[in-house]
Each structure stands twice: as structure tokens, then as C-alpha cells.
Amino acid sequence: MKAYRPTHVAIDLDALRHNYHVLRETMRPDWRMLAVVKADAYGHGAVPVARTLEEAGADLFGVAIVEEGLELRAAGITRPILMLGGPWPGQEPVVIEHDLHVAVFEIEQLQRLEHAARQAGKSCFCHLKIDSGMGRLGVRDEQLDEVLRFFLASEALQLVGIMTHFALADCPDHPLTAQQQAHFKRALAKVRDAGLIPEYIHSSNSAATFSDVNGGCNLVRPGIALYGGQPFEDRTLPLEPVMALRTEIAHLKQLPTGSGVSYGHRFIAQRPTLIAAIPVGYADGYNRLLSNCGTALVRGQKVAVAGTVCMDWTLLDVTDVANVQCGDRVTLLGCDGDECVLAEQWAEKVGTISYEVFCQISKRVPRHYQP
Numbered sequence: 590m591k592a593y594r595p596t597h598v599a600i601d602l603d604a605l606r607h608n609y610h611v612l613r614e615t616m617r618p619d620w621r622m623l624a625v626v627k628a629d630a631y632g633h634g635a636v637p638v639a640r641t642l643e644e645a646g647a648d649l650f651g652v653a654i655v656e657e658g659l660e661l662r663a664a665g666i667t668r669p670i671l672m673l674g675g676p677w678p679g680q681e682p683v684v685i686e687h688d689l690h691v692a693v694f695e696i697e698q699l700q701r702l703e704h705a706a707r708q709a710g711k712s713c714f715c716h717l718k719i720d721s722g723m724g725r726l727g728v729r730d731e732q733l734d735e736v737l738r739f740f741l742a743s744e745a746l747q748l749v750g751i752m753t754h755f756a757l758a759d760c761p762d763h764p765l766t767a768q769q770q771a772h773f774k775r776a777l778a779k780v781r782d783a784g785l786i787p788e789y790i791h792s793s794n795s796a797a798t799f800s801d802v803n804g805g806c807n808l809v810r811p812g813i814a815l816y817g818g819q820p821f822e823d824r825t826l827p828l829e830p831v832m833a834l835r836t837e838i839a840h841l842k843q844l845p846t847g848s849g850v851s852y853g854h855r856f857i858a859q860r861p862t863l864i865a866a867i868p869v870g871y872a873d874g875y876n877r878l879l880s881n882c883g884t885a886l887v888r889g890q891k892v893a894v895a896g897t898v899c900m901d902w903t904l905l906d907v908t909d910v911a912n913v914q915c916g917d918r919v920t921l922l923g924c925d926g927d928e929c930v931l932a933e934q935w936a937e938k939v940g941t942i943s944y945e946v947f948c949q950i951s952k953r954v955p956r957h958y959q960p
């Protein structure tokens with residue numbers, strides 16, 4: 590749809606390529622990369638992101654749900670696509686039809702996939718998910734033998750991968766990661782002892798890819814780092830933000846001292862104040878918790894959100910910005926000149942992580958791609 594409102598997300602595909610290469614440089618040359626593009630590539634747009642990364646050399650793609658895999662297939666992405674969350678009952682035929690790889694961790698899943706694959710006369714490509722301590726999805730030790738027997742007996746199910754997921758990869762020195770690694774290695778040994786030879790062995794998200802815990806694996810699964818999110822608290826990796834959220838000043842008004850601003854009058858002008866209204870609100874993903882505490886950039890200068898963030902509007906105190914005018918560009922996320930609002934800074938203010946900041950920018954905001 591044509592956009593009539595200046596509010597938009599700018600996606601810097603060069604920054605995406607840069608981050609891809611930063612990851613490649615930390616990876617051993619024989620490792621492959623599964624680029625995680627679930628949740629519409631963390632809000633960046635799955636299809637343009639996957640096309641860019643396919644061209645850059647990403648080997649596989651990771652999605653959370655069937656619909657996301659189908660979207661990539663419909664866009665012509667031909668590399669393997671892994672459904673990280675596994676298939677739910679009823680999804681098996683479509684998974685098999687479109688050659689989606691699936692994470693599996695229950696006998697019942699295997700039975701349903703086996704049935705659907707036989708009916709389709711095709712193979713189903715499975716990555717066995719081991720719960721090594723995340724406590725979310727995955728096979729526990731007690732069930733491993735039964736699962737392996739199923740694979741050994743099945744012709745339609747191909748065990749092409751084995752995987753696990755770390756719970757504390759962003760704290761590299763935490764002992765849990767080493768425990769999970771050891772657990773995963775034991776499971777892998779068991780799989781091999783049973784005579785199964787998975788091609789892809791993987792455990793590492795972005796943080797783990799940068800922390801030397803990928804030993805014994807041959808594939809990494811970064812997501813956030815591709816988008817320029819910093820996986821560690823110290824924020825020192827040379828990653829570039831990919832997403833910017835921008836709009837323009839729609840309306841300016843001078844208010845006298847003592848005036849209240851926005852719902853609840855949670856901002857009271859302490860001086861003669863120039864207020865800018867910008868057409869962005871919580872319906873766009875500009876979190877209401879940024880009321881009276883968000884930061885935006887106008888003419889390369891940091892300004893503060895004044896009062897409550899509304900559904901479609903946010904007010905900024907632009908009193909200190911010289912020559913400010915209607916139509917001036919406003920940056921709510923990303924950089925303008927030397928100043929930046931980082932997703933991590935935004936996230937800290939609303940008590941979340943950069944991932945959620947990216948994912949929350951809503952569908953109402955059109956994405957513009959800079960090649």
C-alpha cells in the first residue's frame with residue numbers, strides 16, 4: 590500500500606550484510622550459517638532480509654512457524670528452511686510438500702510426519718532437538734532411545750540435524766552453558782553410536798557464536814546479531830544497527846509555563862515550551878512505557894518525549910532545538926548524524942530486550958529498504 594504518512598522504518602541492507610560478515614569472520618571456515626529470520630526477521634521483513642542474506646551466502650534459514658517458511662518459499666528462497674519450533678498436528682503435509690526442515694522432539698510428531706511423508710511419497714528432513722537444560726522444547730535423556738529407534742526404523746524420516754539451545758549464552762562464563770554443551774555431546778555420541786549421522790550439528794545463537802562454545806558443532810544460528818542487536822551487556826561488538834524508525838514533525842506549538850501535555854497531564858511545562866507532535870504512537874510499536882522518558886533525534890539533537898505516548902501521536906519537547914520546523918525529520922530508533930538511539934537503550938527504558946523493540950514495530954509502519 591502506498592504510504593501517505595511519513596512514519597516509516599528504514600532498513601539498511603548494507604548494515605545487514607556488514608553484520609553477516611562480522612559473524613562469518615568469527616565463525617570457523619567449515620561452519621555453516623543458519624540465519625534466523627523468524628518473526629518477520631525480527632520485524633525487519635523476512636523476504637528482503639532472506640534474499641539479501643541468501644545472496645551474501647547464508648546456508649539455511651530459521652523460522653518459528655509454518656507460515657513463515659511458506660512466505661520464504663513463495664518468495665523464491667530455495668535454501669533449506671528449518672522450523673525451529675517443530676510442527677503441530679495438521680501441519681505435516683504442508684511441511685513436507687514445501688521441503689521445510691523441522692525440529693522434532695516428540696514421538697507423536699515423528700509418527701505424524703512419517704505418515705504424511707509416506708502418503709506424499711517424499712522424505713521429511715528432521716533436526717532432533719535435545720533439551721540440554723533450556724527446559725523448553727526438546728527431547729530429554731529418558732526419551733532419547735525411543736526417538737532414535739523410531740528414526741532407525743523409518744525410511745521416510747531423515748535425521749539431517751541435531752540441535753540444542755542455550756539458556757544463558759549471553760552470560761559466557763555461566764557454568765550452565767558448559768553443562769549444556771556436555772549434555773549435548775553425550776546425546777550426539779548416542780545418536781552416532783546408534784548409527785545415525787546427522788549432517789547439521791548446532792547449538793549456538795548469536796551470543797554463543799561469539800563465545801567459543803560451538804565446539805563439536807558445524808552450524809550456527811544467529812538472529813539478533815544480524816540485525817545489529819548486541820548479544821552481550823558490554824555492547825562492544827562491531828555490529829551496525831539495521832533498523833531505523835523515522836517520521837516527521839507534523840505540528841508545532843508554543844505552550845506557556847504551567848501547561849499540561851497529553852493524556853493525564855503527566856508533563857507540565859516548567860518554562861515556555863515548544864512541543865512537536867509526531868505521527869507515531871503505541872499502535873506503531875512506540876511503547877507507551879516511553880511516556881515522559883523516550884528519546885528522539887531532531888536536527889541531530891537529542892530531545893525528550895513529553896507526556897503520555899498516545900495510540901497515534903507522541904509529543905516531543907523541542908524547545909532547545911534551533912530553527913525547528915514542521916516537516917523536520919525525527920529519528921526514534923537509529924542514528925541521525927553522530928547521535929543514535931540504540932535499541933538497547935530503548936529496551937532498557939521499557940524493561941525489555943532489543944529483540945522485543947524490533948518485533949514490536951507494528952505492521953502499520955511501512956518498511957523502506959536501502960539497498
Ligand SMILES: *Cc1c(COP(=O)(O)O)cnc(C)c1O
Nearest residue numbers: 625673754794795810811812813
Ligand atoms: C531465535 C532463536 C535463535 C536466534 O537467537 P539470537 O539470540 O537472536 O541469535 C537461535 N536458535 C533458536 C532455537 C531460536 O529460537
